[in-house]
Amino acid sequence: MNKIARRMADIQPFHVMEILKRAHQLEAAGRDIIHLEVGEPDFPTPPTIVEAARDFLAGGHVHYTPALGLTALREAIARFYHDRFGADISPERIIVTPGASGALMLALAVTTDPGDEWLLPDPGYPSNRHLVRSFEGVARALPVDASTRFQPTPAQLADAWTARTRGLMVASPANPTGTLLTQAEIIALHEAVAARGGILIVDEIYQGLNYGVDASTALTSLEDVFVVNSFSKYFGMTGWRLGWVVAPQAYVRQIEKLAQHFFISPSTPAQHAALAAFTPATLEILEERRHAFAARRNTLLPALRELGFRFATEPQGAFYLYADISDLADNSETLARRLIEDAGVATTPGIDFGDNAPDRHLRIAYTTGEARLVEAAERIARVLRTG
Amino acid sequence: MNKIARRMADIQPFHVMEILKRAHQLEAAGRDIIHLEVGEPDFPTPPTIVEAARDFLAGGHVHYTPALGLTALREAIARFYHDRFGADISPERIIVTPGASGALMLALAVTTDPGDEWLLPDPGYPSNRHLVRSFEGVARALPVDASTRFQPTPAQLADAWTARTRGLMVASPANPTGTLLTQAEIIALHEAVAARGGILIVDEIYQGLNYGVDASTALTSLEDVFVVNSFSKYFGMTGWRLGWVVAPQAYVRQIEKLAQHFFISPSTPAQHAALAAFTPATLEILEERRHAFAARRNTLLPALRELGFRFATEPQGAFYLYADISDLADNSETLARRLIEDAGVATTPGIDFGDNAPDRHLRIAYTTGEARLVEAAERIARVLRTG
Numbered sequence: 001m002n003k004i005a006r007r008m009a010d011i012q013p014f015h016v017m018e019i020l021k022r023a024h025q026l027e028a029a030g031r032d033i034i035h036l037e038v039g040e041p042d043f044p045t046p047p048t049i050v051e052a053a054r055d056f057l058a059g060g061h062v063h064y065t066p067a068l069g070l071t072a073l074r075e076a077i078a079r080f081y082h083d084r085f086g087a088d089i090s091p092e093r094i095i096v097t098p099g100a101s102g103a104l105m106l107a108l109a110v111t112t113d114p115g116d117e118w119l120l121p122d123p124g125y126p127s128n129r130h131l132v133r134s135f136e137g138v139a140r141a142l143p144v145d146a147s148t149r150f151q152p153t154p155a156q157l158a159d160a161w162t163a164r165t166r167g168l169m170v171a172s173p174a175n176p177t178g179t180l181l182t183q184a185e186i187i188a189l190h191e192a193v194a195a196r197g198g199i200l201i202v203d204e205i206y207q208g209l210n211y212g213v214d215a216s217t218a219l220t221s222l223e224d225v226f227v228v229n230s231f232s233k234y235f236g237m238t239g240w241r242l243g244w245v246v247a248p249q250a251y252v253r254q255i256e257k258l259a260q261h262f263f264i265s266p267s268t269p270a271q272h273a274a275l276a277a278f279t280p281a282t283l284e285i286l287e288e289r290r291h292a293f294a295a296r297r298n299t300l301l302p303a304l305r306e307l308g309f310r311f312a313t314e315p316q317g318a319f320y321l322y323a324d325i326s327d328l329a330d331n332s333e334t335l336a337r338r339l340i341e342d343a344g345v346a347t348t349p350g351i352d353f354g355d356n357a358p359d360r361h362l363r364i365a366y367t368t369g370e371a372r373l374v375e376a377a378e379r380i381a382r383v384l385r386t387g
Numbered sequence: 388m389n390k391i392a393r394r395m396a397d398i399q400p401f402h403v404m405e406i407l408k409r410a411h412q413l414e415a416a417g418r419d420i421i422h423l424e425v426g427e428p429d430f431p432t433p434p435t436i437v438e439a440a441r442d443f444l445a446g447g448h449v450h451y452t453p454a455l456g457l458t459a460l461r462e463a464i465a466r467f468y469h470d471r472f473g474a475d476i477s478p479e480r481i482i483v484t485p486g487a488s489g490a491l492m493l494a495l496a497v498t499t500d501p502g503d504e505w506l507l508p509d510p511g512y513p514s515n516r517h518l519v520r521s522f523e524g525v526a527r528a529l530p531v532d533a534s535t536r537f538q539p540t541p542a543q544l545a546d547a548w549t550a551r552t553r554g555l556m557v558a559s560p561a562n563p564t565g566t567l568l569t570q571a572e573i574i575a576l577h578e579a580v581a582a583r584g585g586i587l588i589v590d591e592i593y594q595g596l597n598y599g600v601d602a603s604t605a606l607t608s609l610e611d612v613f614v615v616n617s618f619s620k621y622f623g624m625t626g627w628r629l630g631w632v633v634a635p636q637a638y639v640r641q642i643e644k645l646a647q648h649f650f651i652s653p654s655t656p657a658q659h660a661a662l663a664a665f666t667p668a669t670l671e672i673l674e675e676r677r678h679a680f681a682a683r684r685n686t687l688l689p690a691l692r693e694l695g696f697r698f699a700t701e702p703q704g705a706f707y708l709y710a711d712i713s714d715l716a717d718n719s720e721t722l723a724r725r726l727i728e729d730a731g732v733a734t735t736p737g738i739d740f741g742d743n744a745p746d747r748h749l750r751i752a753y754t755t756g757e758a759r760l761v762e763a764a765e766r767i768a769r770v771l772r773t774g
Contacts, residue, residue: 003553003586004641005500005522013644044447053656054441060431062626098485098628101651109521113392114501127648134496134648135392136523166390199390239449239655241485254391257400261514261521264488267654268626269440 011130016348019336023346034376036364037346039175040238041319045273046285049237052276053269062268067259068252069096069244070271077244080278087219089246095255096244096266100205100230103245104131105262106255107201107226112137116166121152123322123353123361125175125203137166143356146312150177150322151185154192167199172216173206173317176353176363180210180317186218190225201226205243206318208234208286211294213316224248231270233318234286235277240270293319296366296373303377304364307384321364322350328384331359342386343379398517403735406723410733421763423751424733426562427625428706432660433672436624439663440656449655454646455639456483456631457658464631467665474606476633482642483631483653487592487617490632491518492649494588494613497641499524503553508539510709510740510748512562512590524553530743533699537564537709538572541579554586559603560593560704563740563750567597567704573605577612588613592630593705595621595673598681600703611635618657620705621673622664627657680706683753683760690764691751694771708751709737715771718746729773730766 016037023033044050068074074091081087097103104127112118114136120128122141129139142152142160157168170189172181181189186202193200202218204227218225230243247255259265276282301321305311310324329335332349339345348365350358366373403424410420431437455461461478468474484490491514499505501523507515509528516526529539529547544555557576559568568576573589580587589605591614605612617630634642646652663669688708692698697711716722719736726732735752737745753760 003498003584004638005496005498005503007500008497008641008644011644011648014647017647040451045449047447050444050447050449054444057437057441057444060434060437062432062437062624064427064625098654099651101649105649109392110395111390111392113394114523116392130644130648134645135521136501197390237449238451239652241650241652241654251391254395257395257398257517258521260401260404261398261517262488262492263628264486265626265628267485267628267657269656270654 007133007136010133012126014126015352019340019346019348022340026340026344031344033340034345034372034379035368036366036376037348038365038367040367041233041236041289042367042369043236043289045236045240046282048279048282048285049235049273049276053273056272057269065265065268065271067263067265068256069094069266073271073275076275076278081217081219084215085217085220087217089219090249093246093249093252094244095247095252095259096242096271097259098243098263098266099232099241100203100228100243101127102263102266103228103243104128106258107228107245107247108132108137109135109258110251110254111199112166115164117162117164118166119152119157119160119168121150121170121174122356123150123176123350123358125171126352126354128169138164141354141356145356149179149313150174151179151181152189154188157189157192161196161198165196165198167201168193169201169203171203171205173210175206175318176320176348177322178315178318178320179313180213183216183221187221190218190222194224199226201228203228205230206233209290209293209319210317211297219246231274231277235274236286236289237270237274237277240273241267242270242274293366296370297321299370300364300366300373300377303374307377307381319366321366323362323364324360325362326360332362333359336362338383339380343383345376345379394520394523397520399513401513402739406727406733406735409727413727413731418731420727421732421759421766422755423753423763424735425752425754427754428620428623428676429754429756430623430676432623432627433669435666435669435672436622436660436663440660443659444656452652452655452658454650454652455643456481456653460658460662463662463665468604468606471602472604472607474604476606477636480633480636480639481631482634482639482646483629483658484646485630485650485653486619486628487590487615487630488514489650489653490615490630491515493642493645494615494632494634495519495524496522496645497638498586499553502551504549504551505553506539506544506547506555508537508557508561509743510537510563510737510745512558513739513741515556525551528741528743532743536566536700537561538566538568539576541575544576544579548583548585552583552585554588555580556588556590558590558592560597562593562705563707563735564709565702565705565707566700567600570603570608574608577605577609581611586613588615590615592617593620596677596680596706597704598684606633618661618664621677622661623673623676624657624661624664627660628654629657629661680753683757684708686757687751687753687760687764690761694764694768706753708753710749710751711747712749713747719749720746723749725770726767730763730770732763732766
């Protein structure tokens, strides 16, 4: 017995796990490794959120919630959209999920027939194309580069669209590039998608982590759009596994059916924790952290530029720099290997993010403190000098 | 824009939600409702488990874990199999998941090509067939009744097997019928499946909730089998959303890829909580609860029999009675409606569990205290007398 479904041949692991495994080996051998490969904030969950969970847990009544999430949490998210972005969203359209991964699964499973194509910017978050494949859709890459701030354009979409295209997925801020779409760009992409009878999914998982530019949501301008979000990144709740999707009203009942069977309900402790995520006390902590991320970015970006890493476009969001390393090495995997072995600095080679010039790119996350970032740059400099 | 995937036409909601909604309406209007429809223990999570989570959370370091779960938890589960069942399972084969739902998704997605058939006992847990459909498989019902304790037989499997059949899913203890498979029956079913080059998935989600018979696992006898389990039921952790699947070694690396993209990792607080699930102090609490469930069953079963509910086979596990109501009413949905409206007793009509005589059956859960069960029987008696 050994019946592996065909889809598995197309589904790749996170390659960065090999880097991580090597980092752990080196650490076990006593080496000091600076982790610039990790896609989660180094900050702990804000104590206000933790305390809300601990208070809830004290009673021990950790039962299922409704499949779409606690009404109070859906209302709190709706209020957040109103208060921060001036977007009026009915709480009914907000579906709480096990992480943004769960949100993406629901959005794709409810819309995608076998053979339906989704257009995905490349480089992009790797799971997107594997989730499309999981539900027998076809992920088609839209190669993007610094000339459009690594974001797709309506013209590119027009070229790529076929009779089998179901829709377009974009991310703002984007992983791995840290670039944002302007509201005008989102509207133009939506117009191009809608004109073809397609669906737009906007990944706003890194919403709130933006530097020198205001946070925004597609929901300010658009109604018939799927917006995926998460408590992981801005709210510092990665391990809790909680996210949400705002769906067009016509899909909500269908999504509810899937949510029942996929998840029964999202984590109850995480939902009670998240009820404290939008309070003024929590938001104050989160804004302090955002400033810390901005300071890190402002330290690391020029330091890397000085070393010959190229950034033709300024990343303004998330906590990633997507560096063109072609002035430094022929191959980003080789360079990443050298950086971890010789400099003790872990980074993520481009291969994790698609097929569009992955050899030329490294993702560098500033999810560690400024002093460590400075040290990382110094160590990298030493290694490159001896190169 | 309104593109609903074709699979959604085949995916049904939990019909019991309509009963639950009506129960909440009646309660809001001041009526007292006895809940015998709920598929989760009424007991709170054991305080030992809750305290483990609260201690962990105090530090606030709630980060991602490995996609397959904390090594310590996988080892703890392996020790549990050894200590309680004498089954030696490598921790590497144990994959921690967001509930048993997540475990079922992984097992099906990694094995099922479009058009592949899965044989599922009917009545059975409704999500199984909808998860098969979600990954473009075809769920085929094996109608089972009291003559085989609602469990499929090798002969039935032989009749139903086709060139497109990928495997068989069974449950022991089963939902909604509360019946178990003996070890000999499991082995015989596995032999029949393996002889045809198929895959066996055994749902042991209600493992440990058994009365008058010892708990068991297919893993004592079988190696090439998927076994799905959960912290929800015996361990009283429904809302935490944590389960696991034991997979044949050859599938583990494939499943890891899927787990990364579907979930990133299971809930970190839930995993730290579950580390306390196998301690002697916790198991003592759980065994007390098991005795309470047994006492409830021993109260409710004869009381319902006296009222004309028929149980041709004795349920020995889970916390469900699957009653044949054909001596009492023509239709179980009508009866369920009457019981909630006139008796204030909520039950689950058979329609949620398949197409095999659902009109003739009601699922009655003893997930409430004995006094309430006695009162429920009295109230039902009054309503039936006035019928």
